[in-house]
Amino acid sequence: MSAPGETNGSHLLQLEHVSKYFGNVLALQDVSLHVNAGEVTCILGDNGAGKSTLIKILSGVHQHDGGSVRVDGEEMQFSSPRDARHAGIATVYQDLAMVPLMSIWRNFFLGEEPTKGRGPISRFDIGFAKKTAREQMAQMGIDVRDPDQPVGTLSGGERQAVAIARAIYFGARVLILDEPTSALGVKQAGVVLRYIVRAAERGVGVIFITHNPHHAYPVGDHFVLLNRGRVIGDHAKQDVTREQLVREMAGGAELEVLTHELEGVVST
Amino acid sequence: MTTADPTPVRLDERLASIGIVTRVLKRPDTGAFIGAVAVFVLFAITARQVNWAGDLGVWSSWINTAAYDGIVAVPVALLMIGGEFDLSSGVMIGSSGLLLGILTTHYHWGLWPAVVVCLLFGLAIGFLNGLTVVKTRLPSFIVTLGTFFMLRGINAGLTIKITGGVSINDIDQASGFSFAHKVFASTVWEKYGLSVATLWWLGLTVVAAWVLARTRFGNWIFGAGGDPVAARNVGVPVARTKILLFMATSTVAAFWGVMTAVGLRGMQSNEGVGREFEFIIAAVVGGCLLTGGYGSVIGAAFGAAIIGMAQIGIISSGWDSNWVYFFEGVVLVAAVMLNTAIRRRAERAR
Numbered sequence: 001m002s003a004p005g006e007t008n009g010s011h012l013l014q015l016e017h018v019s020k021y022f023g024n025v026l027a028l029q030d031v032s033l034h035v036n037a038g039e040v041t042c043i044l045g046d047n048g049a050g051k052s053t054l055i056k057i058l059s060g061v062h063q064h065d066g067g068s069v070r071v072d073g074e075e076m077q078f079s080s081p082r083d084a085r086h087a088g089i090a091t092v093y094q095d096l097a098m099v100p101l102m103s104i105w106r107n108f109f110l111g112e113e114p115t116k117g118r119g120p121i122s123r124f125d126i127g128f129a130k131k132t133a134r135e136q137m138a139q140m141g142i143d144v145r146d147p148d149q150p151v152g153t154l155s156g157g158e159r160q161a162v163a164i165a166r167a168i169y170f171g172a173r174v175l176i177l178d179e180p181t182s183a184l185g186v187k188q189a190g191v192v193l194r195y196i197v198r199a200a201e202r203g204v205g206v207i208f209i210t211h212n213p214h215h216a217y218p219v220g221d222h223f224v225l226l227n228r229g230r231v232i233g234d235h236a237k238q239d240v241t242r243e244q245l246v247r248e249m250a251g252g253a254e255l256e257v258l259t260h261e262l263e264g265v266v267s268t
Numbered sequence: 269m270t271t272a273d274p275t276p277v278r279l280d281e282r283l284a285s286i287g288i289v290t291r292v293l294k295r296p297d298t299g300a301f302i303g304a305v306a307v308f309v310l311f312a313i314t315a316r317q318v319n320w321a322g323d324l325g326v327w328s329s330w331i332n333t334a335a336y337d338g339i340v341a342v343p344v345a346l347l348m349i350g351g352e353f354d355l356s357s358g359v360m361i362g363s364s365g366l367l368l369g370i371l372t373t374h375y376h377w378g379l380w381p382a383v384v385v386c387l388l389f390g391l392a393i394g395f396l397n398g399l400t401v402v403k404t405r406l407p408s409f410i411v412t413l414g415t416f417f418m419l420r421g422i423n424a425g426l427t428i429k430i431t432g433g434v435s436i437n438d439i440d441q442a443s444g445f446s447f448a449h450k451v452f453a454s455t456v457w458e459k460y461g462l463s464v465a466t467l468w469w470l471g472l473t474v475v476a477a478w479v480l481a482r483t484r485f486g487n488w489i490f491g492a493g494g495d496p497v498a499a500r501n502v503g504v505p506v507a508r509t510k511i512l513l514f515m516a517t518s519t520v521a522a523f524w525g526v527m528t529a530v531g532l533r534g535m536q537s538n539e540g541v542g543r544e545f546e547f548i549i550a551a552v553v554g555g556c557l558l559t560g561g562y563g564s565v566i567g568a569a570f571g572a573a574i575i576g577m578a579q580i581g582i583i584s585s586g587w588d589s590n591w592v593y594f595f596e597g598v599v600l601v602a603a604v605m606l607n608t609a610i611r612r613r614a615e616r617a618r
Binding site: 081082085093097098099100101102106109110111112113115122123124126148 | 294482483484486487488490491494495498499501502503504557561562
């Protein structure tokens with residue numbers, strides 16, 4: 001499967017039998033999955049399925065206790081978010097990477113400001129920052145004519161686009177999007193899904209974490225289902241229908257029982 | 269395909285048609301500028317005892333007074349944009365001046381070595397303030413309120429213990445005093461009595477405004493104040509930025525303490541107490557948000573100018589000087605309302 005995304009015969013990012021304990025709580029158990037360049041890998045799971053633990057391992061916040069994490073076939077152990085970023089893994093947290101009162105270009109380069117001049121007159125290269133921010137946003141399909149606009153005045157979807165464009169500009173090869181659509185309305189969620197596709201088209205391996213199979217299905221190339229810290233399903237798009245995904249995610253039989261109960265409640 | 273998306277395109281067209289007015293209104297310091305002009309006009313009407321608008325001597329006197337608040341208001345504004353407060357910035361003036369006095373009169377140091385020690389003392393107190401805020405995650409309001417009262421106690425207690433009184437005098441006996449007086453407390457424009465402090469104020473404002481708008485550190489100040497969690501996530505050294513801002517505030521306050529002590533040739537043990545609020549008023553009137561992440565050093569300079577005009581204008585209008593406090597209170601509330609209204613308008617105009 002997916003030969004175009006493979007580099008040196010190995011996956012861009014590969015997890016094998018990864019597990020993580022918090023005290024005696026088993027947060028992740030024997031999780032294996034892979035991400036290829038230019039593809040969208042969806043990680044689906046309900047609350048408590050282990051999605052956040054998985055993201056935190058990939059982004060270097062937590063360290064895994066067992067198994068291996070490989071980038072381009074090389075085994076890695078990230079000891080900090082900085083390590084993960086150096087390996088090209090960028091995490092876009094929902095609303096946690098933007099300062100609303102700051103302009104688009106200030107946000108775009110926050111923490112990575114380009115400078116010109118030396119010593120005491122070393123200064124933020126504002127012209128370059130504005131120009132680049134505008135160009136990079138254009139590549140995401142957004143025409144920013146005023147990069148001075150505060151990020152807080154952008155819509156939720158556009159804010160995600162700024163964060164995604166920034167991560168790609170700063171060399172992200174794997175982009176982890178943590179519930180990017182969960183706080184958005186239907187239309188805005190559609191906008192973000194389009195940016196996700198756009199990012200994958202630019203050759204980035206996208207990990208799209210969501211609890212909504214209806215958002216995942218149209219953009220995903222393959223789907224990993226998590227439940228109680230375990231992988232309960234891993235399907236390529238051609239092997240699965242939307243209905244199967246929805247059912248599997250909700251726990252199949254459990255959902256049928258629940259539907260039955262709910263119908264009972266409604267009819268009385 | 270997304271260029272066909274109607275939302276961003278419509279936004280841009282509206283922006284292009286609004287242009288320069290919105291651009292000016294969007295600046296955080298616009299409100300303070302309008303306020304300063306309004307206050308100037310007010311006193312041009314009421315201050316009948318002097319030629320308010322036409323006499324450069326009157327201009328000098330309120331600009332001198334403005335410098336008195338404006339110098340420390342510069343780092344206070346930066347600190348506030350960085351999301352923190354420093355309530356110890358007023359009493360620090362007294363601490364530094366008294367330290368200068370004790371070193372020069374009691375221990376007979378030369379003036380310049382004593383100045384260096386005062387500035388180092390400012391750096392150290394600022395570092396402690398910043399470190400405590402960053403490490404404990406307590407609100408800086410509480411931490412620096414603590415520093416304020418500790419320094420206030422030390423100022424009074426040590427002055428009495430060492431001199432037996434409530435002030436230190438005869439700093440002008442120290443070697444190096446005459447040159448220091450020239451640098452810190454002379455008059456640069458004899459004819460109208462403009463003090464050298466106004467040049468320090470101007471210089472400091474220009475440097476700080478440049479740092480804020482044009483350097484990496486300036487971007488970090490906005491980030492650290494606007495959303496420290498987001499800023500840290502993208503790699504801004506938030507703790508370091510905040511500690512440096514606390515250090516700048518205490519050090520500039522200590523510097524102003526030196527200037528005051530040299531100017532007065534002595535120091536009262538209660539000097540500076542209560543001044544911290546005037547610095548904060550100047551910064552807030554200048555457009556700084558109390559919650560951080562937004563503001564302007566140039567605005568703080570207009571804020572200080574308003575306070576300077578109030579102090580001179582109220583006396584020149586023949587009113588009792590106690591009304592200055594009342595006036596500052598009114599200006600503070602009015603300015604915050606004006607700034608908020610302007611900001612909302614500018615944001616809605618997009």
